[in-house]
Amino acid sequence: MKKVQFKSNYSQYLFLAPQLGILLIFLYWPIIQTFRDAFTIQDAFGISTQFAGIDNFLFIFSDPAYLTAFKFTIIYSFVITLITGAIGLLLAVQANNVMHGKSAYKTLLIWPYAIAPAVVGVMANYFFSERFGLLYHLFNDLWGFNWYESVYDAYIYVIIAGSWKQISANFIFFLAGLQAIQVSVIEASMIDCKSSFRRFWTITFPLLMPTTFFLIIINITYAFFDTFGIIDTTTIGAPSGETRTLVYKAYMDGFRGLDLGSAGAQSIMMMLIVLFITIFQFRYIEGKIHYN
Amino acid sequence: MTRLFTSNLSHLILFVGISIMIIPVWMIFASSTHTSSFINTHGLQFFLGDSFQENYLRVLLYKGGFFKEITALKMFLNSFIMATGVALLSVVTSLMAAYALVYYRTKYATFLFWLIFITILVPLELRIFPTYSVMAKLNLVNSYFGLIVPISASAIATLFFRQFYRTVPDELLESAKLDGASTWRFFIDFLVPLSRTMIVAMFIFMFVFGYNQYLWPLLVTSSEQYWTVVMGLKMMSGSIVHRFAFVIMSMVPPILIIIILQKHFIKGVFQDK
Numbered sequence: 001m002k003k004v005q006f007k008s009n010y011s012q013y014l015f016l017a018p019q020l021g022i023l024l025i026f027l028y029w030p031i032i033q034t035f036r037d038a039f040t041i042q043d044a045f046g047i048s049t050q051f052a053g054i055d056n057f058l059f060i061f062s063d064p065a066y067l068t069a070f071k072f073t074i075i076y077s078f079v080i081t082l083i084t085g086a087i088g089l090l091l092a093v094q095a096n097n098v099m100h101g102k103s104a105y106k107t108l109l110i111w112p113y114a115i116a117p118a119v120v121g122v123m124a125n126y127f128f129s130e131r132f133g134l135l136y137h138l139f140n141d142l143w144g145f146n147w148y149e150s151v152y153d154a155y156i157y158v159i160i161a162g163s164w165k166q167i168s169a170n171f172i173f174f175l176a177g178l179q180a181i182q183v184s185v186i187e188a189s190m191i192d193c194k195s196s197f198r199r200f201w202t203i204t205f206p207l208l209m210p211t212t213f214f215l216i217i218i219n220i221t222y223a224f225f226d227t228f229g230i231i232d233t234t235t236i237g238a239p240s241g242e243t244r245t246l247v248y249k250a251y252m253d254g255f256r257g258l259d260l261g262s263a264g265a266q267s268i269m270m271m272l273i274v275l276f277i278t279i280f281q282f283r284y285i286e287g288k289i290h291y292n
Numbered sequence: 293m294t295r296l297f298t299s300n301l302s303h304l305i306l307f308v309g310i311s312i313m314i315i316p317v318w319m320i321f322a323s324s325t326h327t328s329s330f331i332n333t334h335g336l337q338f339f340l341g342d343s344f345q346e347n348y349l350r351v352l353l354y355k356g357g358f359f360k361e362i363t364a365l366k367m368f369l370n371s372f373i374m375a376t377g378v379a380l381l382s383v384v385t386s387l388m389a390a391y392a393l394v395y396y397r398t399k400y401a402t403f404l405f406w407l408i409f410i411t412i413l414v415p416l417e418l419r420i421f422p423t424y425s426v427m428a429k430l431n432l433v434n435s436y437f438g439l440i441v442p443i444s445a446s447a448i449a450t451l452f453f454r455q456f457y458r459t460v461p462d463e464l465l466e467s468a469k470l471d472g473a474s475t476w477r478f479f480i481d482f483l484v485p486l487s488r489t490m491i492v493a494m495f496i497f498m499f500v501f502g503y504n505q506y507l508w509p510l511l512v513t514s515s516e517q518y519w520t521v522v523m524g525l526k527m528m529s530g531s532i533v534h535r536f537a538f539v540i541m542s543m544v545p546p547i548l549i550i551i552i553l554q555k556h557f558i559k560g561v562f563q564d565k
Contacts, residue, residue: 004462004469008398011475015392016404019385019450025430026423026445027411033422091309094302101303108310110554114546116504116522122539123320132335134319168313176562196298225417229506233526247417251507254421267418274413 037264056265065241066266069249072242075155076162077223081216083163088170088215089208093200095171096178106175113168117226121233124161128234135160147235151242154235158243161234162227169222170215177211178204217281224270246270317543324348324536331532347537351530361516364524364538370439371503371520372545377440378502379495382449387491390453391479395465408447416442416508424511434515442512443502449494452560456490457483493560496553500546 006012041052060066095105127135128147139145139153147154181204189203228247231237237244237252244252246266254263319336326341352365393405416423423442424433432438460483468478484491509523519527521542528538550557 002394002458002462002465004465005395005397006475008396008400012392012396012398015388015479019389019408019447022381022385022441022445023408023411023447026426026442027414027419030419030422030426031414033425034419037422087309091306094305094309097302098299098306105306105310107551107554109306109313111547111551112313114500114504114550115543116506116546118504118506118522119525119539119542122525122535123316126320126336126536127316132331134336164312164316167309171309172558176558180562221415225415228417229522232506251417251420255511260421263421270418271414274418278413 034264034267037260038268039264041261052261056261057269060262060265060269063262065244066249068241069244069246072155072244073224073246076159076227076245077220079159080162080166080223080227081219083159084166084170084219085212085215087163087167089174091167091171092174092178093204095175106172109168109171111168112165113172115165116229117162117165118229118233120165121161121230124157124164124230124234128157128161147238149239151239154238154243158227158231158235161230162223166219166222169218173211173215173218174208177208181207213281217277220277221274224274317540320536321540324533324540326533328531328533331536343533347533348541351534351537351541354530354534362519362524364521364528364541366517367519367521367524368541368545370436370518371522373436374439374443374505374509374520375499375503375545377436378443379499381440381444382446382498383491383494385444386447386449386453386494387484387487388479389447390450390457391483393450393454394457395475395478408450411445411447412451416445420507420511427512433512434518436518438512439509439518439520440502443505443508444498446498449498452494453487453490456487460486489556490560492553492556493558496549496557497561499549503546 038056039052039054040049041055042049091109095102095109098105127133130136130148136145136147139156145153145156147157185203185207189199193199193202224245225247227245228251231243231245231248235243237248241249247270250263250266250270253259253266319338322340323331323337324347325344326337327343330341331337353363355361355363389408393401393408398404427433427438427442432441464482464486465478468482473481503520504522505520506522509518509520513519513523525535525538525542528535530538
């Protein structure tokens, strides 16, 4: 914290007021409403509301469709994190390695970051449609790919669509992480260890740990929340709900099914997951990695 | 010799990576310059056709949507208003809130910080229906205000500004205090100019964030007059080449901003020198 500060007076609250005002009306109020929804049951017309205890929570956990969405979301976040992290790191190491054209490579790889997930999904759709999708026909010739019917093929489709733009974010952060490593450390390691492969895994990679863990969190939140636009423009949950994420299912239950109690309970479950990941990051990971 | 080999291998891997990024977009672009009947019989194209001008002008000026009330041009205007609004509002409020958090001594400091930090854990997707019902109660559905303000209820930029202010040397405030600068003067004359790079970075970040919103505009606009580009992609009617053209155009604004301002963006986010 700062050693020199202003004394607290009314002007402090004037600086805070605009942000806190917006948060109060458009964030805290809706969150309180979410908790109210989650612990009450409304009749079909929304006229009477009854306290329901944890019934909504018991209901979602007895719903096989919720468990399917839960399983898919876990698999999806894990695979996207792994694929985009690995490819992002591979490209960042190469870009850090080359003598010429470093900044050109940066520009050529940074732009997909800016594309909306929904736009990526619409584009992926053209490559995976039965009518003229190149990848659909390529994979179909190879192993009979058909995402309209096969769950695993549908997974492949949404994983490719979901990973594509996220490689860019991983590349940018890994490259920045690599460039922050001091040259003297690398030079010293070159004397001690001839093999560049071993040098990478014993020296460079451990120094990249802060970046890696930061990206794990970024990728998981991306797979949880930002992929709504991708699912909604690609499989829409096909074959029969196996590629719905938790956010997608909560939206469908609330919007199409008008079941706000269940949607609220699902939102609170997701808040708990996010809270868990954040605490895990702060408590466990931040203490164990070395910052240079 | 091995040095040359590994360097060439690096270029090769990067070339493959860039191809994976560029080829899909290029093919949609190339296909968007053909006629629909050609695409329908021959599939996606790798080479350019002759209908670029015709297709793109039609998409921009033709009234599409369910009720045929809005042109793509109007959607671009809406997206631009929304993205700029989100970026301005969140950058200004965050800049001020972070100032109050870092530069004032108060016993509530920790409480105030958590009050703001906790909002990171609750993205809009988790409170979308209650937020909608708040908007409906306040009669803000189908308005620019309704598109902008709930998306700006985010404290990510506050955390970045807070982090940045903490690296500003204490001597700056000391000397400003000696000169008799008020809290407001110190903020406007010293801190804001000093935060320029960070402001640009956060502005780009929030602009792209606002432009790329999909779910919220879908929910909060029932009138076609407020449709944005990204949500309009799914709603627009039209033949296949017009859809291709619209997809390509929808990517242009955020990509241009990222490429043109990438130095500021990277500098701000990673706080390099």
